Amino acid sequence: MISFSKKTYAFVFSFLLLFFTKSFAVSSQKPHIHGISNLNIAFENKLLNIELKTPLMDIVGFEEKPKNSRQKKALDIASGILKNWKNVFAFKGGSCENEKILMLTGNENKKHTHKHENHKRLDIDTHSDVRVFYGFNCNNLNNLTVVEVLLFKQFPEIQQINVQWVRTNGQGQELLNKDQNKVFFR
Numbered sequence: 001m002i003s004f005s006k007k008t009y010a011f012v013f014s015f016l017l018l019f020f021t022k023s024f025a026v027s028s029q030k031p032h033i034h035g036i037s038n039l040n041i042a043f044e045n046k047l048l049n050i051e052l053k054t055p056l057m058d059i060v061g062f063e064e065k066p067k068n069s070r071q072k073k074a075l076d077i078a079s080g081i082l083k084n085w086k087n088v089f090a091f092k093g094g095s096c097e098n099e100k101i102l103m104l105t106g107n108e109n110k111k112h113t114h115k116h117e118n119h120k121r122l123d124i125d126t127h128s129d130v131r132v133f134y135g136f137n138c139n140n141l142n143n144l145t146v147v148e149v150l151l152f153k154q155f156p157e158i159q160q161i162n163v164q165w166v167r168t169n170g171q172g173q174e175l176l177n178k179d180q181n182k183v184f185f186r
């Protein structure tokens with residue numbers, strides 16, 4: 001359930017953009033769960049803002065700072081995929097054009113508070129997330145009826161995506177997986 005009002009949500013989203021742009025620091029209140037990503041979609045006038053938050057583990061297979069050329073390369077490849085929005089989303093309707101993409105990675109700097117079964121190594125004591133902000137300008141946002149999320153093909157470690165969306169005449173949430181990867185707006 002979304003507890004923010006629509007206005008608050010839009011404000012928080014703008015604030016986050018500003019905050020992350022300025023500080024380039026990312027932190028979260030609680031450790032993520034590997035395999036699960038989050039997507040927030042906000043419609044505002046002609047603007048469509050989408051924020052993706054995904055565990056670094058799920059896109060590159062490690063969470064610590066890249067410390068060898070193999071890890072750096074893995075991060076470069078993943079960044080390249082995420083920064084080309086057509087690898088990530090397909091829209092039906094709306095006539096949307098990409099305006100900006102901002103990508104950040106960060107450590108939560110917290111000890112694990114959940115089980116280690118998903119970790120390949122047991123001595124990792126930080127979680128890292130990738131956050132990507134996608135901003136679109138849409139000529140007819142009311143006609144946007146479907147957003148297909150293509151991440152499951154790009155990153156098979158992503159099992160589930162929690163989607164929350166807000167627009168002027170409604171809001172909703174969806175749980176996506178590789179078999180049901182579309183968000184429908186009514």
Ligand SMILES: [Zn+2]
Binds near residue numbers: 032
């Ligand atoms: Zn983690």
